[in-house]
Amino acid sequence: GENVEQHPSTLSVQEGDSAVIKCTYSDSASNYFPWYKQELGKRPQLIIDIRSNVGEKKDQRIAVTLNKTAKHFSLHITETQPEDSAVYFCAAKEPGANNLFFGTGTRLTVIP
Amino acid sequence: DVKVTQSSRYLVKRTGEKVFLECVQDMDHENMFWYRQDPGLGLRLIYFSYDVKMKEKGDIPEGYSVSREKKERFSLILESASTNQTSMYLCASTEWGGPNTGELFFGEGSRLTVL
Numbered sequence: 001g002e003n004v005e006q007h008p009s010t011l012s013v014q015e016g017d018s019a020v021i022k023c024t025y026s027d028s029a030s031n032y033f034p035w036y037k038q039e040l041g042k043r044p045q046l047i048i049d050i051r052s053n054v055g056e057k058k059d060q061r062i063a064v065t066l067n068k069t070a071k072h073f074s075l076h077i078t079e080t081q082p083e084d085s086a087v088y089f090c091a092a093k094e095p096g097a098n099n100l101f102f103g104t105g106t107r108l109t110v111i112p
Numbered sequence: 113d114v115k116v117t118q119s120s121r122y123l124v125k126r127t128g129e130k131v132f133l134e135c136v137q138d139m140d141h142e143n144m145f146w147y148r149q150d151p152g153l154g155l156r157l158i159y160f161s162y163d164v165k166m167k168e169k170g171d172i173p174e175g176y177s178v179s180r181e182k183k184e185r186f187s188l189i190l191e192s193a194s195t196n197q198t199s200m201y202l203c204a205s206t207e208w209g210g211p212n213t214g215e216l217f218f219g220e221g222s223r224l225t226v227l
Contacts, residue, residue: 034214034215036216043220046216093214099143102154102157103154104154
């Protein structure tokens with residue numbers, strides 16, 4: 001099955017700086033890559049996703065890039081704000097599979 | 113809005129007890145999942161179900177079983193709870209081919225402590 005590795009496990013940035021979280025996957029057939037944000041004490045929620053036919057996707061301050069050749073994808077958050085502080089999970093899905101494979105999560109702290 | 117409801121937010125059980133965690137979703141999703149969340153280990157899949165009465169093992173099924181008798185309900189069962197099953201348990205559902213394809217909707221979690 002798919003194996004997703006996520007780095008770093010913790011990340012601290014100053015408010016206003018950018019944050020980048022990287023994930024690698026093992027199955028070159030995987031074609032769907034979502035990112036989830038889990039605020040303290042709350043449930044994980046989808047914040048952005050990308051499919052393998054696209055190299056980059058943006059949504060306001062958040063962007064995701066995908067490099068299929070290298071089998072890695074990244075989450076970019078610009079102009080970070082304290083409310084961006086959370087645990088972020090990447091995931092990958094193989095075609096025809098019924099489940100997602102999650103990375104181990106990155107705890108992002110934005111320092112005011 | 114999709115709603116995934118887990119029956120208990122906090123449970124305290126004793127070693128050897130049988131534990132039932134219930135999850136109900138209201139969006140007619142075919143796929144339902146049980147994850148375990150531990151610090152530094154992320155979200156680990158215990159079991160999932162892609163249809164009524166159908167189930168598949170995830171990454172860490174040992175010590176757990178599941179039941180899906182109705183489409184909206186997916187239960188996680190710990191036959192004999194052990195201290196190493198102390199954790200946060202998250203239920204989720206999705207419809208891969210639906211309007212929100214790929215989005216997992218999570219419940220609020222059930223924090224289980226086994227003494």
